[in-house]
Amino acid sequence: MFNPMLRILAALVISFISLSLHxxxxxxxxxxxxxxxxxxxxxxxxxxxxxxxxxxxxxxxxxxxxxxxxxxxxxxxxxxxxxxxxxxxxxxxxxxxxxxxxxxxxxxxxxxxxxxxxVSGHGYQKSVAITAFPLLYPQQANLGKLSSIQTELGNILSNQINQTSNLKALNAGMLNVHQTASTAPTRQLSAGALTTVLDHTRQLDVQYIISGVIRDMTMADSSVIDPNRNILFDLYNRMDYRSKRHLRSLALDLYIHDGFSGALLFSKQYATAGRWNLEPEARPGFASAEFWRLDYGKQTRKMLNQVATDLNNELRCMPFSARITKSDGNLIWFNAGALSGINAGDKLTVYRKSSFFTEDMRSQVQLTNTRKTVTVTEVQPMFAIGRLPDDGAIYNIQPDDVVISW
Structure with a gap:
């Protein structure tokens, strides 16, 4: 007697799954x-x-x-x-x-x-800057002369993101935003308090800042790179090249900070390992053709692909925002235009940006919703002009305030 009910229930479940996934x-x-x-x-x-x-x-x-x-x-x-x-x-x-x-x-x-x-961001192209990934233990990169990984990661990730997503990624690999890699993303303020907020983010003039720290690049068995090894040991290593003894790790932390407030929005740790079968004296360098041919290089590439995918998925669901550069009467200018997908007639919400100090004298950035909508009237490649329903001076709209689309 329960078969008809079960069939109806199964049909409803299948319909719900179909609706949810298609x-x-x-x-x-x-x-x-x-x-x-x-x-x-x-x-x-x-x-x-x-x-x-x-x-x-x-x-x-x-x-x-x-x-x-x-x-x-x-x-x-x-x-x-x-x-x-x-x-x-x-x-x-x-x-x-x-x-x-x-x-x-x-x-x-x-x-x-x-x-x-x-949250959808209305399909606008969000801007990100990818900064340096400092090494927690720089000496670990001596094997293979891989120290350039600190700056080259930003270049590789930005190129990959620009080719596979609707994000505009800028390579800022020469900029290290984590001066103390061991405690990143935490840093200590002059008053002794700890914070995860980045300082001096305005100079990059982007919506989001990607950074990270490389935590580990060690060999699973350090004896395979022993400088005092002998000929027999070298011969054994060549014959045993598939062994886990030759695995070399790569572990890094990834951080996403808001470009306007500096607030930490996302963090994740990634780890992989691949075989490193070169002689200890070999110096291929990071991201060279020889490096990518190694199993270690292939595993590194696979992990960076996952990092790029995660960044795209995470930022796709974050709001679009742009900095107001000029205000004149009921007209405002903001630094996103046709290249970001802005069109005439689009509507964005105006947020007023202000700073305040907490009891322990820490500076905080606050975005206040003015409850006013700006309608885009003119679009240029790099900027757009929008019209407010009233004079912007009434709401004290100033340069460095923000327009946001959720």
Whole structure:
């Protein structure tokens, strides 16, 4: 008697799993006001509105700030975040009604690619700087002359991220942000307190700062590189080249810091090992052709691929932000433009940046939501101009304040 119930339950479970892991097709309508007979801009805005409606129909999170102005309820600052990513948008119908343009679209909403808490970053290209990875024990890099790993890791990771993700990675491998590698990311302030916050982050002018420390590069068995070895021992090592005795480790810590506040957002440790079958006197250098041919080089490459993948996944689900560079009346300029995916008509929230001191005289950066939305009116490759609903001076908007898209 329970078989029909079990079948129904199984079907529901399968349907839920299918919905959670695959795209669902939604149809929705959107509208936009036509300004100055500009149908192209109205069409883009209407399609964007329709795709948001499709996302909302596929289970969305909407957060908004409602204000009461002279008895009229209005929504001044709206953020729409969905549990999935919209793709394959198809316009089914389009109609002009008075000064309004209506469109009907069909789109796929993919839940598998969605971010926790509905954060999406709206697909904008986030900027990151990858700094040096100092060695905790520099002498460990003497074997094979691998000391350049401290600066070359930033170059390798930035190239890989730029080729495989929607991030803009800058190589800052010559900049060491962890002067004391043994305690990174913690550092001691002059008053004696400990903090994980980076100092002097503004000079990089990026959203996120990637850094790390190389903790270990030792051999599993140091006798294989003994300088006092004899000919028989060398012969044995050559015959036993697949042994675990020849494994060399590589362990590093990875950190992501916010570029505006310096706050530590993410940390993870990675470790691998590969066979190092070269003579102790060999000096291939890090990232050379000979290095990558080694099993140790291949395992290093595999681990760095995983690091790049994790960085992309982690930063993809973080908000997009850009620094305000100029404010004039109700217009503001910010340092992200067409190259970052900004388009005319996009809306971002303005946050005021300020500093304060704690009781132990530690400086802290605070971002305060002004509850005001800036609408992009002009886009250049490296910057954009947006319009506020009121004069920015009313909210004390200044250079170094921030616009954010969740």
């Amino acid at each position: 795209a669902v097709t939604m149809e929705a309508e959107g509208q936009a006001l036509i300004f100055n007979n500009d149908l192209d801009s109205a069409r883009q805005a209407a399609i964007k509105n329709a795709t948001q409606q499709a996302s909302l129909q596929a289970s969305a999170i909407v957060s908004s700030t409602q204000t009461l102005n002279q008895g009229v309820l209005s929504i001044d600052n709206m953020q729409v975040s969905t549990l999935g990513m919209v793709s394959n948008i198809e316009v089914l119908d389009e109609e002009i009604k008075g000064r309004m343009l209506w469109v009907k679209v069909r789109a796929n909403v993919d839940f598998e690619k969605g971010c926790p808490a509905g």
